[in-house]
Amino acid sequence: MAIDxxxxxxxxxxxxxxxxxxxxxxxxxxxxxxxxxxxGYLFGHWMGNAIAGGYPQVIGSGQNDVAIxxxxxxAVVGWFAGLGALNYPIKxxxxxxxxxxxxxxxxxxxxxxxxxxxxxxxxxxxxxGMLVYFFTAGLLxxxxxxxxxxxxHHIWGPxxxxxxxxxxGTMMMMMMTSVVLGPFGNFMIxxxxxxxxxxxxxxxxxxxxxxxxxxxxxxxxxxxxxxQSGWTSYAPLSIQQGVGQDAYIFGxxxxxxxxxxxSTNIVATIINYRAPxxxxxxxxxxxxxxLSLGFTMILSVPVLIDGLYVLTLDRTAQTSMxxxxxxxxxxxxxxxxxxxxxxEVYLLAIPGFGMVAEIIPxxxxxxxxxxxxxxxxxxGLAVLSFFVWQHHLFQSGMNPDMRPLFMLTTELISIPTxxxxxxGMGTLWKARIRLTVPMLFMLGVxxxxxxxxxxxxxxxDVPINVTVHGSFFVMxxxxxxxxxxxxxxxxxxxxxxxxxxxxxxxNQKWGKIHFWSMMISFNSTFLPLFAVGLxxxxxxxxxxxxxxxxxxxxxxxSSYVLGLSLTFFVVTFLWQLxxxxxxxxxxxxxxxxxxxxxxxxxxxxxxxxxxxxVMAGPYEYAxxxxxxxxxxxxxxxxxxxxxxGGKA
Amino acid sequence: xxxxxxxxxxxxxxxxxHLTKILVIWAITSxxxxxxxWFVLGPHLPPGTMTDQAQGAQFDIRLVSTLVVPVLFFVxxxxxxxxxxxxxxxxxDPLAPGANISGNSKAQGAWYIITTTLVxxxxxxxxYFLVVPAGAGGAEGSSPIWRPATKNILQVQVIAQxxxxxxxxxxxGGMETTSLELPNNTEIQFNVTSLDVIHDFWAYGLGxxxxxxxxxxxxxxxKTQQTGKFVVRCDELCGIWHxxxxxxxxxxxxxxxxxxxxxxxxxxxALTKLLPKYSLTxxxxxxxxxxxxxxxxxxxxxxx
Numbered sequence: 001m002a003i004d005x006x007x008x009x010x011x012x013x014x015x016x017x018x019x020x021x022x023x024x025x026x027x028x029x030x031x032x033x034x035x036x037x038x039x040g041y042l043f044g045h046w047m048g049n050a051i052a053g054g055y056p057q058v059i060g061s062g063q064n065d066v067a068i069x070x071x072x073x074x075a076v077v078g079w080f081a082g083l084g085a086l087n088y089p090i091k092x093x094x095x096x097x098x099x100x101x102x103x104x105x106x107x108x109x110x111x112x113x114x115x116x117x118x119x120x121x122x123x124x125x126x127x128x129g130m131l132v133y134f135f136t137a138g139l140l141x142x143x144x145x146x147x148x149x150x151x152x153h154h155i156w157g158p159x160x161x162x163x164x165x166x167x168x169g170t171m172m173m174m175m176m177t178s179v180v181l182g183p184f185g186n187f188m189i190x191x192x193x194x195x196x197x198x199x200x201x202x203x204x205x206x207x208x209x210x211x212x213x214x215x216x217x218x219x220x221x222x223x224x225x226x227x228q229s230g231w232t233s234y235a236p237l238s239i240q241q242g243v244g245q246d247a248y249i250f251g252x253x254x255x256x257x258x259x260x261x262x263s264t265n266i267v268a269t270i271i272n273y274r275a276p277x278x279x280x281x282x283x284x285x286x287x288x289x290x291l292s293l294g295f296t297m298i299l300s301v302p303v304l305i306d307g308l309y310v311l312t313l314d315r316t317a318q319t320s321m322x323x324x325x326x327x328x329x330x331x332x333x334x335x336x337x338x339x340x341x342x343x344e345v346y347l348l349a350i351p352g353f354g355m356v357a358e359i360i361p362x363x364x365x366x367x368x369x370x371x372x373x374x375x376x377x378x379x380g381l382a383v384l385s386f387f388v389w390q391h392h393l394f395q396s397g398m399n400p401d402m403r404p405l406f407m408l409t410t411e412l413i414s415i416p417t418x419x420x421x422x423x424g425m426g427t428l429w430k431a432r433i434r435l436t437v438p439m440l441f442m443l444g445v446x447x448x449x450x451x452x453x454x455x456x457x458x459x460x461d462v463p464i465n466v467t468v469h470g471s472f473f474v475m476x477x478x479x480x481x482x483x484x485x486x487x488x489x490x491x492x493x494x495x496x497x498x499x500x501x502x503x504x505x506x507n508q509k510w511g512k513i514h515f516w517s518m519m520i521s522f523n524s525t526f527l528p529l530f531a532v533g534l535x536x537x538x539x540x541x542x543x544x545x546x547x548x549x550x551x552x553x554x555x556x557x558s559s560y561v562l563g564l565s566l567t568f569f570v571v572t573f574l575w576q577l578x579x580x581x582x583x584x585x586x587x588x589x590x591x592x593x594x595x596x597x598x599x600x601x602x603x604x605x606x607x608x609x610x611x612x613x614v615m616a617g618p619y620e621y622a623x624x625x626x627x628x629x630x631x632x633x634x635x636x637x638x639x640x641x642x643x644x645g646g647k648a
Numbered sequence: 649x650x651x652x653x654x655x656x657x658x659x660x661x662x663x664x665x666h667l668t669k670i671l672v673i674w675a676i677t678s679x680x681x682x683x684x685x686w687f688v689l690g691p692h693l694p695p696g697t698m699t700d701q702a703q704g705a706q707f708d709i710r711l712v713s714t715l716v717v718p719v720l721f722f723v724x725x726x727x728x729x730x731x732x733x734x735x736x737x738x739x740x741d742p743l744a745p746g747a748n749i750s751g752n753s754k755a756q757g758a759w760y761i762i763t764t765t766l767v768x769x770x771x772x773x774x775x776y777f778l779v780v781p782a783g784a785g786g787a788e789g790s791s792p793i794w795r796p797a798t799k800n801i802l803q804v805q806v807i808a809q810x811x812x813x814x815x816x817x818x819x820x821g822g823m824e825t826t827s828l829e830l831p832n833n834t835e836i837q838f839n840v841t842s843l844d845v846i847h848d849f850w851a852y853g854l855g856x857x858x859x860x861x862x863x864x865x866x867x868x869x870x871k872t873q874q875t876g877k878f879v880v881r882c883d884e885l886c887g888i889w890h891x892x893x894x895x896x897x898x899x900x901x902x903x904x905x906x907x908x909x910x911x912x913x914x915x916x917x918a919l920t921k922l923l924p925k926y927s928l929t930x931x932x933x934x935x936x937x938x939x940x941x942x943x944x945x946x947x948x949x950x951x952x
Contacts, residue, residue, distance in 0.1 A: 158890075158891060158892070159888050161891075162885075162887075162888060162890070228885075228887055228888055229885060229887075230885045232885075234845070234846050234884070234885070236844070236845050236846070237845040237846065237885065237886060237887055240845060240887070324861065324862045324863030325862055325863045325932065330846055330861055330862060331861070365743065365744065365745050366745070366746035366747060366749065367748065367749070367750035368750070369749065369751060369752075370756055371750065371751070373751075394786060394787070395786055395848065395857045395858055395859055396787060396846075396859045396861070397787045397789045397790065397840075397858065397859055397861055397866035398787075398789060399789060400783065400788040400789050400791075400792055400793050400794070401793055403778065403786075404771070404774075404778065404779075407771055407774050407775065407778075408768075408771040411767045411770050411771045411774075412767060414766075414767050415760075415763050415764055415767055418759065418763040421723060422755075422756065422759045424727075425723070425726050425727065425730070426751070426752070426755065428727065428730035428731070428734070429730060429734075429747070429749065430658045430661055430666075430734060430746055430747035430749065431658070431730065431734050431746035431747070432658065432734060432735075432740075432742075432745070432746045433730065433731055433734050433735040433736060434735070434736050434742055435731070435735060443727065443731070446723070446727060447724075447727070450720060450724075454716045454720060457712055457716070457770060458709070458712060460774075461708060461712065461773075461774040462774055462775075462778045462784060462786055463704060463705050463708045463774060463777045463778050463781075463784035463785075464705060464709055464712065464774075465786065466705055466784055466785045466786040466856070466857045467694055467695050467705050467709070467852075467855060467857070469857060470848060470850070470857075470884060471883070534693070534694045536694070536695075536852045536879065536881070538850065538881050538882070538883045539885070540885045540890060540891070541881075541890060541891030542892075543891045543892055545879075590742075590743045619750075621745055621746070622658075622745035622746050622747060622748035622749075623745075623748050624745065
């Protein structure tokens, strides 16, 4: 039954850095990328000064946004050229047939710092990238909480405080959109669908390599006065800002490009690269969530990029599209931004739900309850997410009779979200529940998201929105949905997949310490913030009412404990990967899903020796007559250890 | 396959027994929880009762908070019960199968119907309480569709700029004040606008919130019904001193308000002459970054 493709040509396979040449320090890597990016920046900056140095507004203000923007633009070109990403298209354009005779991947760590087309390496690059971005933005959050320890005594002062707020919000919101798609979508989806590669490996690689430069550019704002306009950067405030705002525009825009690349690849891969027998109703729920996510990204992100383009023109070319008194409208930015911004919130929720629905059946030893309901929930969220954006603008002065409509669409979102709860609850019903670390995190998602979801009813109800809009209540609400949802799912997925991704087992006891400390401190941090908001504290303020100090101090101290918990994770995670390195057992959780049935952990370069022929679904844990998911013959499979239900 | 212990026990367990237990505990705890929220927490919920709109918002928050209790408890109980009852205990085969249930059309159907009904009910409830109290204190844009029934409305223009609020009173000669005094038992129309970036006029105790947009008049209504002090905060990030952009207002008796307003009108007469004619929006002068809005005749920068 198996189809042998071991003799297939290696052309177009998923590894290496094709078309690259050069040896030693000149071989394309992160170093050559950084050097070329630096040269690109200097060139662009010089060019911008040459073009716009004489403009009246530049002479008057000493601020040349054209130079900064061109600097960033050429830095990106230099970065990709230095990484070797452009060698292939340039050779093609010049009429050469690129050299595909790539070497097999060498052992060692250097490949993780190169532009590579192996989906598993990209997944690992994403995993560590996301951890770096998450922890950077998390440290900024602690800086925010430090300022809010006192209503009157200031640590940072208003300007620096708002820089920190803007950096934290922007970095979290733009980077974390890929927190599941990047590491686990890229790594697992080809394995789950029985493919040896992704559809567009170059797009996938580009999607990752956009993120480090986006991160560096965004952080560079801190050295240039930052942007005191928050992650939403409403015009005309954002037009008024210094050059730090240009870093926001480019950082966010590059992350937008990254999302477009990543989602195009993942959608094409799932649609086209499924193994024989991998019908739509056998696709892992994770696959459905990535599909919903991918389409949502493809349709929403271009609107953001468009908005950023308009903002750039207003800032550099002195157009006036976003400023009312000169003929534009500040509502234009608000609508463009939120037309992306609200689907984006679901870009954060959907992969979290996908991860949860993927992992819970493994630890419940039951089929997923309502497979179609689960997939419909993801698709429903994705579709409805495009019809709710104006609920962010209920108090903006928008057309007043649109508000009942957007209140209705927003509340309708509760229905597909409810599907996800139904699926979780049904799957636990009469199950055999193993409270492993990944399972605890998934149950944590359900617990936390419940607060996020139910407080969503408050913010979507226009009369209540009058009180809670723009307050800490909203802030607590979305931290419950995003951090309590997708970030918990992300950590759960790390514990779940580390044996497969690295070949090393993580300590369950340490994992449980991490989970419980994170769960308790997270709730202790964000639950009181609902009260803080209801009692009248607006977001993004450095001064607040004296009577709210006790609550704020409680929150700040809890946030430090949360920081300690996450530090504990980093230390133990790295310790186990670098020092103790306990080898993983085969299929440690007893999953039926294809990704665990590979020859070795981490999986071999081309995933499967033969194309798997899929014979059953991934969740038939309780069906004793179920066939194994595919006809994979695993080398050295230890039958005593591997038991995946059915005739495995 | 050889290691599998055939264990059908989960599938054979009675569904009814478990469900009954969950529902009974749920009903009892929900009733207690709802009573506590409605009667104990309810009267203390924000934003208070200073205006008709604030009181409406308080009622809405109270009602939604009460309705949230049974939903929260149901999910908690269901998860808690399942974990307590069906978790793998030490010594049990960790990979033995659970019940082979991949769906249940009755349970799923009931879930769809209940959640849809709840959601539609909430949307209808929200719409009613938006329309009836004249926009519920929220922003209605420049042409409101839900207005107070009376024509006797006090006009207050809220002018936001980096980083302060000032107020203009068209019914008192177009004077501008830095403090906000409002008469009790009066319908008030707030005309909110900005001279520079987007701000937000949040009169917390009044239950009023409306963005202040440049070149745009954003209207919100409130009917005062109780005297006292309230805080006004900017609720939309507007730059460095956003956190310091707040002041306080008072709802006072109608007589006190009349006295205050006529005093202010007299005191400010000379300054009022320098102001541009009262208008629903203002375009800052050429060099008016930061919100200068002199009338052309007196603008020191008009010819720049």
